[in-house]
Amino acid sequence: MKKIIIAILALASLQVNAQKFMTKTGSINFSASSPIEKIEGNNKSAACLLDSKTGNIDFVVQIKSFIFKQQLMQEHFNENYMESDKFSKATFKGNFNNLTSINFTKDGEYPASVYGKLTIHGVTKDIKSTGTITIKNGKPTLISNFSIKLSDYGIEIPGAVQDKIAKEAKISLNCSLDAMK
Numbered sequence: 001m002k003k004i005i006i007a008i009l010a011l012a013s014l015q016v017n018a019q020k021f022m023t024k025t026g027s028i029n030f031s032a033s034s035p036i037e038k039i040e041g042n043n044k045s046a047a048c049l050l051d052s053k054t055g056n057i058d059f060v061v062q063i064k065s066f067i068f069k070q071q072l073m074q075e076h077f078n079e080n081y082m083e084s085d086k087f088s089k090a091t092f093k094g095n096f097n098n099l100t101s102i103n104f105t106k107d108g109e110y111p112a113s114v115y116g117k118l119t120i121h122g123v124t125k126d127i128k129s130t131g132t133i134t135i136k137n138g139k140p141t142l143i144s145n146f147s148i149k150l151s152d153y154g155i156e157i158p159g160a161v162q163d164k165i166a167k168e169a170k171i172s173l174n175c176s177l178d179a180m181k
Contacts, residue, residue: 019104019179021050021140026175028061032150037164041066041077048175050140055099057114059092059173081155082121090120092127102133109134112142120153131173141176 026046032039047060063084068074078084094116096102102110115128131144147168150157157165 019052021052021177022180023048023175023177026059026142026173028059028171028173030066030169030171032166032169034164034166039068039073039165041068041074043067046173046175048142048177050142050177052102052104052140055096057092057094057096057116059090061090063088063090081150081157087120087122090118092116092118094127097128104135104140105138107135107137112144114144118148120148121155123153125152139176139178141174143172143174145170145172147171 024047025044026048028043028046030041043061043066045062045065049058050056063082064078066074066077068077094114097113097115098111102112110133112131112133113128114131115126117124118127119125125148127146127148129144129146131142134141134143147170149168150165151167157167
């Protein structure tokens with residue numbers, strides 16, 4: 001009888017620890033800088049949902065929420081390149097490749113590998129990326145850096161400014177998540 005009770009308690013504790021985490025204040029930064037011009041946008045309102053049981057991870061980023069130091073650059077980004085009235089958000093839907101090596105119940109730093117579908121500018125592509133998940137006080141923080149080719153997502157750079165804008169955008173994310181209640 002004691003063994004059955006211990007087994008039931010162990011299963012119950014696994015279900016409690018396998019939970020969903022989320023944020024609506026994730027930070028995503030990108031740089032398409034060239035030697036001629038610094039082009040950087042910051043977004044501190046990325047939404048992320050992570051299921052620690054299945055390894056599913058979803059991101060939604062409103063394109064108009066990217067902030068630039070120069071207002072004119074922000075207008076060009078939204079109107080000419082990202083066409084944010086037409087393509088209002090970017091999304092990522094994926095899974096962790098190495099979920100079993102990440103202990104969401106133990107503080108520590110864990111290497112992470114994800115794959116999934118990234119949709120930007122109405123174009124969806126398969127991507128793989130690596131990063132780090134840091135667990136502190138039961139809360140995960142996701143950190144990753146990767147690059148994308150702008151042309152892969154149908155983002156055209158006019159000839160007049162092609163030397164000012166990098167052909168690849170460097171993207172970095174830093175998202176601290178809270179347990180969903």
